[in-house]
Amino acid sequence: MRWCLALLICALVAAVNALSSSGSRLLVVLDDTTEKSSYSTLWSDLEGRGYDLSFESPKSDQLSLFAHGERAYDHLLILPPKSKGLGPALTPKHILDFLNKDGNIVLALSGKSSTSSAISSLLLELDVHLSNDRSAVVIDHFNYDTLSAAEKHDVLLLQRPNALRTDVKAFFDGEGVLALPRVAPQTLGSDSQLLAPILKAPTTAYAYNPKEEMPSPDDIESTGSQLNVVSAIQARNSARFTVLGSVEALEDKWFSASVKAPNGKKVPTVNREFAKQLTGWTFKETGVLKVGKIEHHLATDGEVAAEDLNPKIYRIKNETVFNIEVSEYVYDKWVPFEVPGDDKLQLEFTMLSPFHRLALQPTSRTETSAVYSTQFVTPDQHGIFSFRVNYKRPFLTNIEEKHEVTVRHFAHDEYPRSWAISGGWVWIAGLWSVIGGFLAFVVVWLYSAPTADKAKKTQ
Amino acid sequence: MPAKRHAASTASAPAPSTPVTLSSGPATLKSNSSVVDIATHVWQQYISNTPQRTLLLDAFMAFLVLVGGLQFLYCVLAGNYPFNAFLSGFSAAVGQFVLTASLRMQTSESSSAASKPSSKGKNARFADEETEGGISPERAFADYIFGSLILHFFCINFIN
Numbered sequence: 001m002r003w004c005l006a007l008l009i010c011a012l013v014a015a016v017n018a019l020s021s022s023g024s025r026l027l028v029v030l031d032d033t034t035e036k037s038s039y040s041t042l043w044s045d046l047e048g049r050g051y052d053l054s055f056e057s058p059k060s061d062q063l064s065l066f067a068h069g070e071r072a073y074d075h076l077l078i079l080p081p082k083s084k085g086l087g088p089a090l091t092p093k094h095i096l097d098f099l100n101k102d103g104n105i106v107l108a109l110s111g112k113s114s115t116s117s118a119i120s121s122l123l124l125e126l127d128v129h130l131s132n133d134r135s136a137v138v139i140d141h142f143n144y145d146t147l148s149a150a151e152k153h154d155v156l157l158l159q160r161p162n163a164l165r166t167d168v169k170a171f172f173d174g175e176g177v178l179a180l181p182r183v184a185p186q187t188l189g190s191d192s193q194l195l196a197p198i199l200k201a202p203t204t205a206y207a208y209n210p211k212e213e214m215p216s217p218d219d220i221e222s223t224g225s226q227l228n229v230v231s232a233i234q235a236r237n238s239a240r241f242t243v244l245g246s247v248e249a250l251e252d253k254w255f256s257a258s259v260k261a262p263n264g265k266k267v268p269t270v271n272r273e274f275a276k277q278l279t280g281w282t283f284k285e286t287g288v289l290k291v292g293k294i295e296h297h298l299a300t301d302g303e304v305a306a307e308d309l310n311p312k313i314y315r316i317k318n319e320t321v322f323n324i325e326v327s328e329y330v331y332d333k334w335v336p337f338e339v340p341g342d343d344k345l346q347l348e349f350t351m352l353s354p355f356h357r358l359a360l361q362p363t364s365r366t367e368t369s370a371v372y373s374t375q376f377v378t379p380d381q382h383g384i385f386s387f388r389v390n391y392k393r394p395f396l397t398n399i400e401e402k403h404e405v406t407v408r409h410f411a412h413d414e415y416p417r418s419w420a421i422s423g424g425w426v427w428i429a430g431l432w433s434v435i436g437g438f439l440a441f442v443v444v445w446l447y448s449a450p451t452a453d454k455a456k457k458t459q
Numbered sequence: 460m461p462a463k464r465h466a467a468s469t470a471s472a473p474a475p476s477t478p479v480t481l482s483s484g485p486a487t488l489k490s491n492s493s494v495v496d497i498a499t500h501v502w503q504q505y506i507s508n509t510p511q512r513t514l515l516l517d518a519f520m521a522f523l524v525l526v527g528g529l530q531f532l533y534c535v536l537a538g539n540y541p542f543n544a545f546l547s548g549f550s551a552a553v554g555q556f557v558l559t560a561s562l563r564m565q566t567s568e569s570s571s572a573a574s575k576p577s578s579k580g581k582n583a584r585f586a587d588e589e590t591e592g593g594i595s596p597e598r599a600f601a602d603y604i605f606g607s608l609i610l611h612f613f614c615i616n617f618i619n
Contacts, residue, residue: 418618424541427548430530431618434523434551435611441519441559442604448511 019050021329022102022284023074026051027065029058029090030079039079041252042275049276049285049331051075058087065089065098075283076103080110080247085118092122104240106282108247111137111154111182126233127189128243131221133209138183138227138245140205145179145259147266152210155181156229156246157261160274161199167343168394171286172198172277176270179259183245185227194233196394198242198278201227230278238397242282250275285331287395292325292369294403296387299375313406314385315414318378322347324360324389324401327369336370338362345372348388351407355379360389382409516563520556527552547618554610558603565599 026046030036036043036055043053054073056063058081066072076098078086099105107123109115114134123130137154145155158178163170178199185207188195203224208214233241248254255272280286297304297311299319314320326345328337339345339362349356356379360372378385385407391399418424488500509517530549539545594602 415619418541418544421541421544423537424544424618426533426537427530427544428618430526430548431551431614433526434548434555437519437522437526438555438607438611441515444515445512445600448515 019332020074020283020285021288022104024051025073026053026075026077026283027073028053028055028077028079029063029081029086030055031057031082033057035079038251038253041255041272042250045272045276046279049280051283058083058085058090060087060089063087063089065094065103066101071098071101071103074103076105077279078105078107080108080113080119081116082113083116085116090118092118092125095122096125099235099239099241100237102237102239104282104284106242106244106279108244108250109184109186110247111135111184111245112248115184123186123243126241127192127195128231128233129187129189131185131187131207133212135209135211136185136207137210138180138185138201138205138207138229139210140202142204143202143261145181146262147258147260149181154183154210155179155259156183156201156205157259157264158199158202158229160270160277163340164196164394165342167340169287169340169396171281171395172274174270174273174277176273177259177261177267178271178274179249179254179257179269180229180246181248181254183229185222185229185245186231186243187222187226188228188231193392194235196232196234197228198230198232199228200225201229232281232395234394234397236398238288240282240284242278244278280331281395284397285329287397288329289337289391289397289399290327290329290334290369291389291399291401292327293323294325294387294401295321295323296403296405297321310403311405313408314378315408315410316378316380316382318407319375320378321373321375322360322387323363323371323373325366325369325371326399334368336365336368338370339372343393345389345391347374348390349376349378349385350388351381351383351385354388355381355385378407382407510567513563513567516559516566520559520563523552523556523559527556544618547614551610551614554614555607558606558610562599562603565594566596 028043033055047053064072065076076095078090081087095105107119109119109130115130120130120134138156139153140156141153143157144153145157149155156179158180160172160174160176160178161170162173183201185201188197201224205227206220206223207227208220228243229245231243233243235241244250249271254269255275256268257271258266258268260266277286295309297309297320298314299321300308324345324347326337327334329335344359347356347358347360348354349358356376358374358376360374362370363373364371383406385405387401387403387405389399389401418428488497492500506514527549530545530552534545534549
């Protein structure tokens with residue numbers, strides 16, 4: 001609902017083609033304005049997608065992420081500062097507060113200069129770990145650019161990533177080669193479900209500080225695909241935080257550069273498309289799910305009357321139908337959401353614990369949404385149940401729906417009549433033969449009365 | 460054996476002819492009679508000495524035992540689903556049996572009390588009360604019908 005409202009307002013205010021689903025105010029934090037010109041293609045791309053860009057220096061006095069206790073911006077893009085930290089307005093606490101208030105953040109790092117401790121401690125809060133040596137960069141002797149880093153081997157050439165798993169949608173895939181100069185590597189905490197790697201370093205990569213001597217193999221902390229070039233955090237409120245290891249990859253120079261891998265051909269980079277995918281995902285232009293109508297009712301043939309929809313109360317062993325309408329936002333419009341191949345959207349019918357957990361099947365679709373439904377028999381247990389859809393996947397905003405209903409037991413007149421159960425016919429016959437026998441006995445008794453009286457009198 | 464039985468039957472045949480009023484107690488059964496003889500004798504006695512209404516009651520009770528027994532047997536063999544049907548069918552037979560038994564007690568007691576009023580002192584006192592302020596057979600029968608109707612009403616309701 002809020003997205004719709006934001007969408008409407010943005011459509012009225014900005015009147016541009018593409019829009020984020022969660023607002024268009026984008027704050028870019030960069031150290032000095034001379035830097036700004038080297039990213040001009042990125043800025044124009046973002047403005048072309050409907051963002052209102054504001055540029056602030058971390059040292060600026062006016063810089064504040066909040067105004068009157070509300071977010072002053074919808075999105076935040078932080079370029080690596082040259083100075084020690086990000087200043088008093090962008091402490092880790094402020095940035096986490098911003099995240100908690102549904103703000104989205106792209107944090108770019110750079111291997112050129114050592115990462116500040118403020119950023120390191122911010123990332124530590126999110127269970128993203130930087131190399132102990134803050135100046136380490138990712139080196140790969142097999143996937144480097146021979147044109148610009150023939151000696152140092154610190155410009156990585158990578159394919160765009162495919163889907164993380166077979167049950168997860170790919171948001172960053174495509175053809176072409178990415179050039180990532182001087183990447184500051186990250187490693188992810190293994191336990192958090194909120195973290196997901198977007199782009200991993202190739203297996204032949206390792207990290208070290210080029211200013212120092214070659215480290216011994218024992219000193220290398222992590223190598224290969226343990227190192228992340230780009231990583232994503234999606235908080236429980238679906239706010240997104242992306243860490244990009246190489247800020248230089250966003251520069252105009254690398255948007256238009258041509259690169260040549262060892263034993264490869266000279267090809268142009270796809271950094272510009274990747275930057276669009278990355279900022280688009282982080283600023284909620286892709287991978288945003290919206291639940292439309294939720295309907296549940298008793299299973300009937302044909303149409304369901306409006307007053308029979310979403311009843312408050314069901315009976316045990318009722319045949320019940322559940323429908324949920326799900327849309328996905330793709331850059332500028334809502335489209336029907338399709339569950340990735342190996343994944344399932346599931347419905348739980350729950351009282352304390354799920355009595356049913358059923359896969360929802362796509363049954364129909366409108367222009368902007370897909371309807372998933374399932375049919376089941378309510379369990380033989382009365383109480384307060386709820387229909388729940390709990391769909392939390394990497395790179396997709398969370399769906400958590402809960403609709404409570406009462407499940408009552410049979411009313412006294414809802415049991416099947418005795419003659420409907422053939423097993424009871426013997427007892428029905430028994431009962432009626434007793435009654436019939438009683439009636440016959442009464443009749444015979446009454447007719448036998450005079451003779452009995454006579455017999456009594458004679459005695 | 461046949462000789463003895465023959466003797467018994469010949470002995471019993473003239474017995475009712477001499478004391479016409481005393482139909483009960485032709486003491487023709489000997490101490491060494493066979494089981495079959497005893498059974499037939501008891502049966503004969505029962506048939507001849509019981510009033511017709513009591514016979515009717517006994518026949519009805521036998522019928523109820525048969526019906527109830529069959530229902531119970533079916534429950535044991537075929538399972539108790541639907542249980543309410545079994546309960547009401549079986550308890551209708553049992554309840555009717557109990558009601559009929561109490562009707563039998565009330566009607567046969569009053570008849571026996573009326574037929575032989577002086578058996579013992581205590582019983583004589585009760586018998587006097589019964590004959591004067593006690594339950595008449597008509598009243599007992601009305602109670603019986605009332606009780607039976609209530610029983611049938613409950614059973615039909617319960618069998619659904």
